[in-house]
Amino acid sequence: MTWSEMQPLLEQACWDTLYMVGWSTLIAVVGGLPLGILLVLTDRGGLLQNLVANKVIGQVVNIARSLPFIILMVALMTFTRWITGTTIGVEAAIVPLAVGAIPFFARLVETAVREVDHGLVEAVQAMGGNTWTVVRKVLVPESLPSLISSTTTTVVALIGYSAMAGTVGAGGLGDIAIRYGYQRFETGLMWITVAILAVVISLIQFAGDYAARSLHRRGAHAGPAPKLRLLKAAS
C-alpha cells in the first residue's frame, strides 16, 4: 500500500474517530456529571440522602461498567436503532460509546466530588444556600481540576473503545489498524495508525493535565498537582 493510498484512509479515519469520541465524550459528561453528583448526594450523610436511590443508581452503574464494550454494543442495537434509525456507521457507534462512558465518567465524578471538603458544604448551608447552590457553587467548582482529569481519562478510554466501533462499520483509527493492519497484514499502515493514536492520546493527556494543573495551581489547596502522564495507553 502506498502513501497516496493510505492518506485518504487515514484522514477519514481521523475524522471518524474525532467525531465519535467528541460526541460520546460530550454525552458522557452531560450524563455522567449529574449521575456522579447524585451518587454522592444520595449516599449516607449526603444532602439528599436516599439509600434506595443510591443503591439503584450504584447497581446500574456497576452493571453497565462490567459489560465488555463489544457486548454492550450488540446489546444496545435495538436502542441504537430507536435513537439513530440505524445500527451501522459512525452515528450508530456514538450511542453505545456514550452509554458505556456515562457510568465510567459517573464513577470518576463521584470520586472527585467526594474529595470536596464537607466544611465548604456546611459553610454554604450556613449562608442559607440550598442543595442546588451547594452543587453549583461548591461541589462542581471545587472539584473542577479533578473533573477535568476525569474527562481526560474518559476521552482516552473512549478512543480505545472506538477501535471496536469498526465492528458496526463506524471506521476510525482503531478500525483501520484492525482491518488493514491486522487482517490484511498491512504492517506499515498499522504502525502509522498506532503512531497517530499514540500522538493523539499524548496530546489529549497533555492538554487535560495542563488544564487541571493550571486550575490546581490557582486554587493550590491540598496536595501536589496531578503528574503529567504523557504516554498513558488507551485502555
Add this chain to the structure above:
Amino acid sequence: MPLCPGTPTPAHSTVTETHVITTTGLTKVYRSRGREVTALDGVDLHVREGEVYGVIGQSGAGKSSLIRCVNLLERPTSGTVTVAGQDLTALAGRGPRAGKELRQARSRIGMVFQHFNLLSSRTVQDNVELPLEILGKSGKERSRKALELLDLVGLADKAGAYPAQLSGGQKQRVGIARALAGDPKVLLSDEATSALDPETTRSILALLRDLNRQLGLTVLLITHEMDVVKSVCDSAALMENGRIVESGTVSELLATPGSELAAALFPLDGEASGEDRTVVDVTFQGESATQPVISQLARTYNIDISILGAAIDTVGGLQVGRMRIELPGRYEDNVVPIGFLREQGLQIDVLGHESVLVKEGAK
C-alpha cells in the same frame, strides 16, 4: 506587678437585656448502628443582644453540637432554638433538607469556622461575595459590599488573591468578612482561632471584639481555650458532658464562690504553710480593687498576713485582682477578720470550707 489598675474599659457598652439567642431544653442524640450518644442533654442558653458569649469545654463536651444546633446545621432531637425572636426549630420542616424560611433565617446568622472553609477556586473577593450571590444581590452591589467588608477586616489589598496565598490569620479575616456579608445580628464562631498561633489568635479576637462594639454584633463563640474567654467574652458558660454546668457574665462568675470557670479564668497557687493556718482567696473587682484592704486588715486586727500568690488581669474588659493570703490560726479563729473582708465588698473564698461558702453563695 501593678497594684493600681488603670481606667477600666467599659465592659458592657453594647449589651442590652434582650436575649437574642435562646435555647431551651436542647437535646441532641446521635444514633449510629444501634448505639446512642447524647451530645446535648437539655441545654438552656441565653445570649443577650450585643454581648460576646463564650462556651468553653473540652472536646466531646458538646459545644460543637450546640453551636451547630443554633443555626440548625444539626437538627436538635428536642428543644427549641430562638434567634432574634424567631423560633428556628419551628421553621425546620421535615426531613434533612432546610426549607426556604430556615435558609432565609440562616442567611441572617453569620458563621466562622475553625478551618475557615473558604472556596479555593474563588478569589478572596468572590468568597466574600458568595453569601450575597445566594441572597440574589446584583453584581455591582456585591462587589461594593465585599470590598467594604474586606476593608473592615483589613484585607482591602488582598481582594484579588486566592485563599491559598493567604496566611491562616488572613484566611480567618476573609471568613469573618464573608460571615458579615448578610448583615447578620448574630455571629457564630466555631473554634475560629483554634487553628491559629497565639499572636494571630489575639488579633482575630481583637477584630471580633471591635466588630462587636462597632456593629453591636452579638457573638456566640465556642472554644477550648480559656484565654479566648478571658480576652473577649462578656459572658461565659462551661460545658461538660452535654450540659451547661456554669454560666453567667464574667463578673458574676468571678463573684461565684467555688466557680470552676472563675478559678480557671484566674488561677492562683500557693499552699498553706502549716496546719493551723487559714488560706483565703480574695477577689477584687472594679472599685474595690483600689482600696488598701490588706493593710487595713493587718492594722485593725493586728494580725500577720502572708501573701501566697496574687495577680491582676483584665477579664472580659474588667480589671480584676485576685490574691491568696494566709492568716494565722484556724478558720474558727478568723471569722471576724474574714467578716471584715466581706464587708469591704470583696469576694472571699476560704479554702477547705467550700460547703459553708456554697451555702452562703446561694442566698
